Amino acid sequence: MLVRVLRTHLRPYAGNLLLVVVLQLVGTIASLYLPTLNADIIDNGVAKGDTGYIMGTGGWMLGVSVLQIACTITAVYFGAKTAALFGRDVRAAVFHRVGEFSAREVNQFGAPTLISRSTNDVQQIQMLVVMTTTMLVAAPITMIGGIIMAVRQDVGLSWLVVVAVPLLAGCVGFIASRMVPQFRKMQKNIDGVNRVLREQISGIRVVRAFVREPHEVERFGEANANLTDTAIRAGRLMALVFPTVMLILNVSSVAVLWFGASRIEDGKMEVGALTAFLSYLIQILFSVMMGVFVMIMVPRASVCADRISEVLDTESSVRPPVTPIKSFTGRGQLVFERASFKYPGAAEPVLRDISFVASPGQTTAIIGSTGAGKTTLLSLVPRLIDATEGRVLVDGIDVRDIDPEALWERIGLVPQRPYLFSGSVASNLRYGNPDATDEELWEALEIAQGKDFVEAMPDGLNSPIAQGGTNVSGGQRQRLAIARALVRKPEIYLFDDSFSALDLATDARLRAALRPVTRDACMVVVAQRVSTIIDADQIVVIEDGAIVGKGSHQELLDTCPTYVEIVESQRSAEEAA
Structure with missing residues (x-):
């Protein structure tokens, strides 16, 4: 998944990456040439007291150093810029994909994890791109070039390189492998902290109203402690990396000086070659360390890439039509033809065999007990979800065949939770x-x-x-x-229990003011209060996801026991009040 995410979103910046590789190559070659020049100064300049040679070679070293610095700065700039653009594109891709989700997919993932996947997870992969372009590209070049240059200085000490490099790579690689499960667990714990924090901020009034602050503090403390414990375990493993690197590096340096001194004493090696060999060994080991350091980030970035790919690979259950109808005539007639809706894996459907017509110029009210499926029914019209059976028609056209933008232009939705x-x-x-x-x-x-x-x-x-x-x-x-x-x-108004927070007087004034404005529109009102919909042209009564009554207020009082029960319960409540 990580490779696919990188390949997909870094492809537009292939030119930048190629430039970074070339600059890193030039800069690395320049850095590898410096120890050889230094050795020449020691052996041919200092040893012989040749000031001119020292100044000439020193000038070359200064020029090579300037070239190395310029290449490194430019490479880091383009690498960081590429990583930032990559992060921008991935976040945009996740955002647009989530924007296409229906309510079912959003509920499936949950808002906290979608937020952390769009921010923290993308940031982890972006950091990997930065480290890769600035360190990992130079690491293999330095290691291979350093080995070649070290062997050129002295073949007799090359066995130290053969021992030190695999030992360092093996030790750090073992530590990195133990960090993978901790990083995977850490991302889930971040989701947990986000979820608890989001709930507490959104529900702060409820928390205070029920004096549940101590309980919420305990909940957050538990989630925070889980994240902290996992981060500490991962941090302890990461803390072993640098002491291990420095131990192997220092032991290798001592070994070079020990065995190199013997070779100088025997006349098989010069002092400048020894200093150059030691510099190359340090460069080789540091390149291995840089490579392993970047590889340590790969497991966590891989986990993050899996989570991002899961979002990007999830197709919305509400899919746009292959050949959408972008324009059509009509005044907004709404027809439900045996429409049903069932969540995947659910034992029973939420809606069953819903059929009715809501005509322009009329008010159609939907009433029923809590959980009867009223909001779900209304969600079928703007395609927040799609009917699993039957059809929903707007002006005679199935909503699944209409271009989403053209459909939404005709609809004015007031959701149950006004946001x-x-x-x-x-x-x-x-x-x-x-x-x-x-x-x-x-x-x-x-x-x-x-x-x-x-x-x-x-x-x-x-x-x-x-x-x-x-x-x-x-x-x-x-x-x-x-x-x-x-x-x-719009031509179709959908009011999903949109008057519940209004007092009766304001409710009455609002409905009276709406009549002349919505005279020619199709208006569908979901309500709990009978007084809100008593004047509706058509009232649809829903119970357990099915229509049990349809008609005017008076007709339902004569024919629908469920509606009579709702009316009587509200009258009893008013009388008791």
């Missing part, structure tokens, strides 16, 4: 229509009974709205969400 985005009142209302004027926004607010409280805000339409609309009340959120749908001026 507002961080920004201002105006920016939230213009989600319905980006080109809406201020006059149109005020008109929609007046119909939605929200004009008074928006005018009372310090900056009116420019007043700030916090993420999720947490700085306004539940009723104000609902009215702003209704105004957002009204600004769109």
